[in-house]
Amino acid sequence: MINFTNVNKWFGDLHVLRDINLNVAQGEVLVVCGPSGSGKSTLIRCINRLEQIQKGELIVDGMNVHDRKTNMTQLRAEIGFIFQQFNLYPHMTALGNITLAPMKVRKLKKEEAEKLGREILERVGLSDKVDSYPAQLSGGQQQRVAIARGLCMRPKIMLFDEPTSALDPEMIQEVLDVMVNLAKEGMTMIVVTHEMGFAREVAKRILFMDEGQIVEIAPPEEFFTKPKSERTKLFLSKILTH
Amino acid sequence: MFLFYLESLMAVFPLFLKGLWMTVAISGLSLITATILGFLAGIGRSSGIKLLRYGIGFYVNLVRGTPFLVQIFVIFFILPEFGIHLEPFPAAIIAMTIMGGAFICEIVAAGMEAVPKGQREAAMSTGLSRYQQVRYVILPQAMRTILPPLVGQYVLLVKDSSIVSVIGVMDLTRVGWLTVQRIPEGMLVFGLVGIMYFAVCYPLIQLAARLEKRMSVGESRL
Numbered sequence: 001m002i003n004f005t006n007v008n009k010w011f012g013d014l015h016v017l018r019d020i021n022l023n024v025a026q027g028e029v030l031v032v033c034g035p036s037g038s039g040k041s042t043l044i045r046c047i048n049r050l051e052q053i054q055k056g057e058l059i060v061d062g063m064n065v066h067d068r069k070t071n072m073t074q075l076r077a078e079i080g081f082i083f084q085q086f087n088l089y090p091h092m093t094a095l096g097n098i099t100l101a102p103m104k105v106r107k108l109k110k111e112e113a114e115k116l117g118r119e120i121l122e123r124v125g126l127s128d129k130v131d132s133y134p135a136q137l138s139g140g141q142q143q144r145v146a147i148a149r150g151l152c153m154r155p156k157i158m159l160f161d162e163p164t165s166a167l168d169p170e171m172i173q174e175v176l177d178v179m180v181n182l183a184k185e186g187m188t189m190i191v192v193t194h195e196m197g198f199a200r201e202v203a204k205r206i207l208f209m210d211e212g213q214i215v216e217i218a219p220p221e222e223f224f225t226k227p228k229s230e231r232t233k234l235f236l237s238k239i240l241t242h
Numbered sequence: 243m244f245l246f247y248l249e250s251l252m253a254v255f256p257l258f259l260k261g262l263w264m265t266v267a268i269s270g271l272s273l274i275t276a277t278i279l280g281f282l283a284g285i286g287r288s289s290g291i292k293l294l295r296y297g298i299g300f301y302v303n304l305v306r307g308t309p310f311l312v313q314i315f316v317i318f319f320i321l322p323e324f325g326i327h328l329e330p331f332p333a334a335i336i337a338m339t340i341m342g343g344a345f346i347c348e349i350v351a352a353g354m355e356a357v358p359k360g361q362r363e364a365a366m367s368t369g370l371s372r373y374q375q376v377r378y379v380i381l382p383q384a385m386r387t388i389l390p391p392l393v394g395q396y397v398l399l400v401k402d403s404s405i406v407s408v409i410g411v412m413d414l415t416r417v418g419w420l421t422v423q424r425i426p427e428g429m430l431v432f433g434l435v436g437i438m439y440f441a442v443c444y445p446l447i448q449l450a451a452r453l454e455k456r457m458s459v460g461e462s463r464l
Contacts, residue, residue, distance in 0.1 A: 050363055077369030087364035091382050100378055101368035146364075153368060 001026045001157065001188050002047060007056035009042060009212075016042050017053070018212040026156075029189045031199040034209035035235065040192045043209065044159045047190070048072075048079045061156055077105050080150025080158040084166050086142040088134040088149070094121060095130045098149040106153065113152075120148045124178050140171030147178055158182065160191040194239055200224065208232045247427040251434065254421055261417030262438050268331070268413060269400040269442075272338030276399065277392075279339055280346020285376055287351045298347065305344035310405055313337050318409045334406035342399050349395060353388035354380055386457050393450040397443050404439070414438055 002024040009017040016039045024030050032040045045051040046058060049065050049072055058065045063075050089097050098120065099113040108116065121127055124144040134142055143163055150158055160179065164172045176198050183189055183202035193199070199206050199220055206223040208216045208231075216223070216232045224240075227233050287298045305313070317340075318333045328336070357380050365375040407416035418435035422428055 048367055050367065073369045073371055076367055079367070081364075081367035083360060083364065085360055087358075087360035089361065089364070089379055089383075101370060104374050104378065105369040105371075149364075149368065 001028075001061060002190070003057075003059040005057040005059075007046065007053050007058055009039075009046065009051065009053045009055075016212050017046070020056070020214060022207070022214065022217075024188065024190060026188055027186045028204045029183045029187075029191065029202050030205050030207060031203040032190060032192045032207045032209060033194055033196075033199070033235075033239075034215075038209040039212040040209045041161050044081075044161055044190050044192055047157075047159060048076050048081055050081070073105065077101070077153050078156045080147075080153060080155040082143070082146055082150055082158065082160045082163045084162040086134070086139070086146045086166070088142055088145055090134050093131050093133055094126065094137070094145045094148075097134070097145060098152045101149070102152050117148075117152055120151050121145070123151070123181075124148045125174070138171060139167045140174045143167065143171075143175045144178055147175070147182075151182075157188045157190075160189065160193065162192050162194075164193065164195060196224075196240060208235065210235075244427070244430075247425050247430055250425050251421070251427075251430060254425075257417050257421070258414065258434060258438065261412060261414035262442075264412050265400070265403055265414040265439070266442060268334055268338065268406060268411065269396075269403045272335050272342060272403070273396055273399055275335065275339040276342025276346055279343030281350050283343060283347035284350025284354065285381075287347060288354050288376075288380075290372065302344045302347055305341055306348075310337070310341050310402055311408065313341060314406060314409055330406070330410045333409060334403075334411050337406065338399065338403060341402065342395065345395050345398070346392065349388055349391045350384070353384035353386075356387045357383045390450050390454040390457060393446055393453060397446045397450065400443055400446070401439065 002022070004020045004022040007017055007020040008015070020043065032043060034040045042051055046053050047060055047065065053066050060075060061078055063070050065072075065075065088094075089100070092100065095114060095117050099108075099110075099117045102108045102113040102116060103110060106113075118127065118130060121130055124147055126141060126144055126148070129137060129141060129145070132141075134145070137145065147158075147163075163179070164175050167175065172195070176195060179189070179191065179198065180202055191198070191203075203220050205217055206220055207214060208223070208227075208229075210231050215229050216227060218227070223232075224236065227236060283298045283301070286294050287302075289295065314333070314337045317337045318328065318330070321328065354376075361379055361383065362375055365379040370378070403413060404415035407413050407419065410416070414435055418431050422431040425431060
């Protein structure tokens with residue numbers, strides 16, 4: 001579903017992705033972790049071309065992402081992207097936020113889009129917040145609306161860029177619950193997160209990145225109990241002790 | 243003597259009303275055209291097309307770097323050399339549109355830039371086209387930042403319209419100028435002219451202040 005072949009990316013002189021080779025199968029849940037600045041956000045932002053790559057090849061759903069001829073609007077419509085800061089549209093209600101793209105990109109009629117929107121808001125447990133503006137919602141609720149906004153496009157892939165890092169601790173679980181359900185329904189997901197409980201529960205593989213490279217990639221059991229690299233051990237000892 | 247002048251001023255008062263009407267017409271019309279031009283240019287300035295961005299940047303700098311009086315002279319006196327003849331009124335509208343458009347372009351571009359970049363990324367990620375991103379996500383949010391200085395720009399436009407009197411448009415300033423040659427009481431004549439400009443501008447100033455206040459209240463709520 002997602003294929004990285006020798007992908008390289010620079011920000012000026014900074015080499016942020018080094019020879020990334022990675023395959024993510026349909027229905028797989030991949031958790032990406034690593035210290036800040038390791039390139040993990042950049043890795044997933046390349047998938048829907050929020051960032052450009054300079055070398056290598058990236059194929060998503062059969063389309064070459066960094067080919068100029070690729071219809072990016074069409075590809076992006078198939079990929080839901082969840083941001084750390086939610087990025088809801090503050091001038092629209094929850095329903096307005098999630099029905100905009102279905103109406104404008106998928107060309108659904110207003111009633112169809114709203115019906116779909118209400119269904120999906122119910123799925124993320126927010127059927128009572130349909131008409132609320134983002135400023136009236138808690139962080140956890142905002143992030144769930146953001147997930148609903150992604151789901152409303154019926155995407156094939158969902159990407160999560162530290163979806164719980166900006167949340168108060170008591171709101172993290174409600175967002176993770178939604179993500180766990182999604183994973184169990186068979187969505188292809190790449191999740192940048194340090195929520196290791198989540199990783200253990202739903203990840204098929206965990207990827208550890210450092211300095212723009214993939215250091216280790218393994219199923220959760222193996223990743224937590226017998227990591228191969230010293231760098232991974234050190235990282236795990238830091239995040240698992242508290 | 244003063245009373246005599248006052249009386250003769252009253253006699254030509256209808257002329258002042260006509261001048262006022264011309265001033266309102268010129269600034270009102272060019273306010274609309276300058277707003278359209280300014281928004282198009284401002285949106286174009288944030289587009290991905292490099293040539294368009296540079297072109298608009300050049301236009302804005304050219305207008306900002308030359309006096310309005312010179313711009314009017316170029317349009318009214320120099321264009322005819324190239325076979326383009328314009329009556330004073332359309333020449334005035336064109337000059338005001340070009341000048342106002344450049345400043346409004348800057349206001350619009352700044353307003354769009356003030357919208358957090360995550361908003362564009364979110365819109366982009368859901369597959370909205372560039373036009374749709376601007377139309378439904380960026381511009382509605384940018385309007386909060388754009389409106390107060392935009393109305394402020396309208397005030398400037400009304401006042402700058404006085405300069406078009408140099409090419410013979412019978413606006414308020416020109417009426418004052420012609421009158422003062424017959425009634426040599428500058429204080430009185432231009433006092434009246436000033437009051438009339440103020441009567442047009444003051445409501446706009448109030449509106450700008452009110453918008454500014456409302457926007458800042460709205461912002462603190464977010």
